[in-house]
Amino acid sequence: MGSWMPRPKYGHDRTMLRKTAGSGNPAILPPRYAQFDAGKTTPWRGDPRVRKPDPGGVLFSARATPEGAHMHVRLPSTLLILSFLAGGASSAAAREVAGLVVDDSGRTLPRAHVRALDSSGRELAAMFTDEAGRFRFAAPDEDCRVEASLTGFGPATVRCxxxxxxxxxxxxxxxxxxxxVTATRTEAPAGQVGASVTVFTADDLERRRVPLVADLLRGTPGAAIVRTGAPGGVTSLFVRGGESSYNKVLLDGIPLNEPGGTFNFSxxxxDNLDRLEIVRGAQSALFGSDxxxxxxxxxxxxxxxxxxPGGSAWIEGGTYATVRGGGQVAGTSGPFDYSFGASGLSTDNREPNSAFRDxxxxxxxxxVLGGSATLRLVGRTQRQxxxxxxxxxxxxxxxDAFFEQHDGVGGATLDHQPTPAFRERASYSLSILHQQSTNLVADPPYTPQFDGRIAPFQFTDFRFDSFNALRRHHASYQADVRLANDAARGSHLLTLAADWDGERATLQDRLAGTATPASRDxxxxxxxxxxxxxxxxLTASGxxxxxxxxxxxxxxxxxxxVVAHEGGAGRAAIGDTRLHASAxxxxxxxxVLQxxxxxxxxxxNPDLEPERSRTVEAGIEQRVAGDRLRIEATWFDNRFRNLISTRTTNPATFESQFFNIGLTRARGAELAADAAPAAAFRIRGGYTFLDSQIVDSTSPSSVVLAPGxxxxxxxxxxxxxxxxWSRGPVAANLSGVFVGRFVxxxxxSLxxxxxxxxxxxxWDARVSYAVxxxxxxxxxIDNVANADYMEPLGYPALKRAVRIGLRIGF
Known part of the structure; x- marks a missing residue:
């Protein structure tokens, strides 16, 4: 990993919950750095097995220590010392209970709630499991049982x-x-972060087999993708009414946006991704600008x-002279691990001069450095x-007009956890982006026309040749301190971080022979x-x-x-009910241009203020039918102000300058459902209603951008x-997207x-057969129904496209 972001431990659809651990009794301190293995206790610091994830997972936290083990903050307080001594004396007769919580396939489960209960059901001690699913607490030396529970799993009990x-x-x-890991800069269950989160797991990527991230994001509530025609065209993401530059894009914690938030998803x-997360709502409290x-x-x-060591290779081809292929390898050797992938895509698309190569x-x-530190490297480069x-x-x-982009990003992260209650990460990354937009031949004039409409004058071509070179240095330090983890006080995690971004840019007009350098820290x-x-x-950040x-x-x-209702043991008809809110x-x-x-x-304009947003949301999540159905409903209200646009400063010469002049609002609702009525069948869907309005327009004279x-x-x-759906060697997927009318x-000038x-x-379809x-x-098959539409106006999207291929594993 190339930046500070921690790693979830489990891939695919397995529950991946943030680890916490500690003493169930405030007066009993568990042995420091203890690990449990086959009935013996050994120091975790020298045991490399603490980093083992499930066999099917490919991502896990860099933490190697059981974070959150109970420890008292050393304050000069006589009361605290006396309380500690008294508690230790009263617990002298207690037995130590230790163990591991796993799922039915043997994968360890972090942050399961573990309780010691007596014969009457009275709670004797409680805590959360650590990152490796371990727990340790003191329970009275009497007949008792240990119960473990976790949302998305059935509870289980064993005798002490x-x-x-x-x-x-x-x-x-x-x-x-x-x-x-995105919602809090630490690992946390999606149901406990209070914000709306959509996760596309490795299994989702495998089922969908979507080459481009933008097409995957179409399956996100509140998100709208607009692409100028076929793949390769400028591709923008709009979330809950925000502008396309209002989305922070990260690769393993490394910022990918251009300075000022612009990001082209084209x-x-x-390829070579294990998962993708999108957290909706303003997150500048954790990530700053954009x-x-x-x-x-x-x-x-x-x-x-x-x-x-192992991997896979694939190749497919079909309509529009499309060819796509690639491969990936991964493996380990002692304390080292690696994963590499390469892919290529070539298509002529539908229109002349719209070919796309990537x-x-x-x-x-x-x-692994010793038993308490990890050094990780990550890199990605792309040419379009x-x-x-x-x-x-x-x-x-x-x-003759074309667009070229070549970007690369690389980073390193040192992750160190000297004690169970303290973890620190330091990272540095560099991202480089080169963009060229060129049109050196002036094509003949033409008069736009469409469906009986015609422009009153001709449009003429103009020549241009621009080149932008952008660099972003990013350095970050983050410390996580476990303040407490026991039944009486709950689990408390304090995160402190500092980030630095050094932005460097050069904007060139090659025809004019000019270059504009820019720098910002x-x-x-x-x-x-x-x-x-x-x-x-509860989560509070600033x-x-x-x-x-x-x-x-x-x-x-x-x-x-807030868990308003707990489903209880077994597969209850009415499961957990969660209420969430965030602001x-x-x-x-x-x-850089502005x-x-x-x-x-x-x-x-060097005196521009930042564009600002205020976002609020509240919602409910309900599990029903023995956890075979999950329904979510979320209301949101967003307000965006200080929008930047140009204003004419000299009508005679058409001169203009950038100013903060816009204000918009967007409110609405999202509905989402995820169902697994049978082991071989899974269906999910979502609907978004967006009530948006321009309050103060950046172009009040425009018909489509006028207030209201x-x-x-x-x-x-x-x-x-x-x-x-899957059965035996056959797997199939069908996905559909509906987009209502929009301005x-x-x-x-039609x-x-x-x-x-x-x-x-x-509608898109995928079928695979394991020979x-x-x-x-x-x-x-993309666009199964062969719909003929534009996205947006003037840019025809692809009609039906079929590809057939082969994938080999080794």
Whole structure:
């Protein structure tokens, strides 16, 4: 891993919960650094097995120690000392109970709630398991039993006097819980972070077989993807009414955005990824600039410790002269682990001069340093070339214009945990982005026309050749301190962090022979407190950001989760009911162009304020039918202000400059459901209603951007459905996306103008047949119904596309 972000321990659909551990009795301190293995107690510090994940998982936390073991804060307090001594004396006759909590496949379960109960059911001691599923507490030397429970699993009980260490196996529920690392900068169950989170696991990536991340994100409540035509076109993500530059994008904790938040998803692939998380709502309290509406995190695959070298290779081809292939390898050798992948995609697409070529190489490697530290490296590079024919639905294509992008990112993280209650991480990364947009031949003039509409004048081509070189240095230090973990006080985790971003850019106009350098250094400090009890979780965080462009800004965030109803033992018809709420503020720095542009027609403004957001949400999650169905409903209310746009400063010369002049709001609701009615069948779906409005327009004279209008290119209604089925060697997946009408513009001066985009829907299908355990035949069909639509106006999307291929494992 190339940055501070910790790693969830389990891949696929297995429950991945954040580890906590400690003494169940405030007066009993467990032996320091204890590990349980086959009935013996050995120091964990020298035992490399503490990092073993489940055989099927590829990601896990870098922590090697049982965090959260109970320890008292050393305060100069006589009362605290006396209380400690008195408690120790009263517990002298207590027995020590230790063990491991696993699922029914043997995978350890962090953060399971473990209790010691007497014969009448009275609680004697309680705590949460640590990252390796271990627990240790003192229980009275009497007849008792130990009960372990965790949302998404069936509870289990064993006797205290069973062979030590105890091994408690919990049955996996059909709809399991997942762990996220993005919502709190630490591992936490998705149901306990208080924010809306969508996770695409390794199993989801395998079922969907979607080449591009943007198409995967279409299956996220509250998210809208707009791509200018076929794959390779400019691709934007809008979340809950926010602008496309309001999403922080991370790779293993490394920021990928351009300075100012812009991120083009056009060529970002799913290759060599283990999971993808998207957390909705303002997250600037943890991540600073750009996290105004969401954070999207990509997590690279990682080999399981002890895994033998292996991998896979695939190739497929089909419609539009499409060819896609690649391979990946992963393995371990002693304390080392590695994972590498390479892939390529080539397609001619539908329109002239719209061919798309992309190549991606990625990798991760790590080494265990002693028993308490880990060094991890991560890297990813991508090269893209595609033609840019323009709005071919309205006129002739531009036959020579093209766009090229070459980016690379690399980072290193040192993760150190000297004690069970303290963990620290230091990281450094560098991301480099080169972009070229070129049109050296002026094509003949044309008159736009479409469906009986025609422009009153001709459009002429113009030449351009721009090149942008962007670099971002990112350094981070984070410390996690476990303040407590016992039945009386709950579990308390304090996180302190400091981040530095050094942004460097050069904007070149090659035809004019000009170059504009830009430099900006930003520093942010973070504090977060997570308080966890069996039925309540509270999170409070805040950040102070010092930005070279706008100065200092403070942004808080808070979240709460309440378990209003516990389903109880077994597969209850009405399972857990969780209520959640969160609120936060977001900030976004100006882009390099907005701050530094020397052009008189869009002159930069060094005095710009940050764009700001205020987001609030509240929701409910209900599990029913023995955990075979999970239903979620969330209401949200967002407000975005200080939007940056140009304003004319000299009408005679058409000069303009950037100013903070916009205000918008967006509120609505998200509904999501996940069902597993049978072991071989899984279906999930979502619907989003978005009530958006422009309050203060950045272009009040524009028909589509006038005050009172819906936000541009953000649909009022949208939804998705995804169904998977498997039996024997056959697996199939069907996914659909519905996009309601939204405000748009033809931007071609058509008369009468087109001011609204009609609704559309698409369906994609995937089928695989395992010929042997290591070989499978693949078939993919995009746009099964052969829908003919534009996305957005003027840019025809691909019609039905079929690909057939083969995948080999080794």
């Amino acid at each position: 006097d069973a062979a030590q260490p105890l091994r408690i196996a919990l049955a996996v529920a059909p709809i399991q819980e997942t762990v996220v 060529s970002l692939t799913t 996290a105004m509406a969401s954070v999207v995190q990509l997590i690279t695959k990682r080999a399981a410790p002890g895994a033998r 190549a991606t190489i990625s990798g991760a490697a790590g080494v 070339h595609n033609g840019t024919p323009g709005q071919t639905a309205f006129g002739r294509p531009d036959l 930003n520093v942010g400090v973070v504090a977060q407190h997570q308080a966890i009890w069996p039925r309540v979780v 950040r102070v950001e010092r930005n070279a462009s706008f100065g200092t800004a403070a942004v808080p965030r808070g979240a709460v989760v 936060g503020l977001g900030i976004k720095e100006p882009t 701050s530094f542009s020397p052009s008189p027609f869009f002159r930069g 209008k819906w936000l541009f290119r953000r649909p009022r209604h949208s939804g998705f459905v995804d169904a998977s 748009d513009s033809d931007f071609a 008369q009468p103008p087109i001011l609204e985009h009609p609704s559309y829907s698409t 042997t355990p290591r070989a499978a035949i693949l078939m993919s």
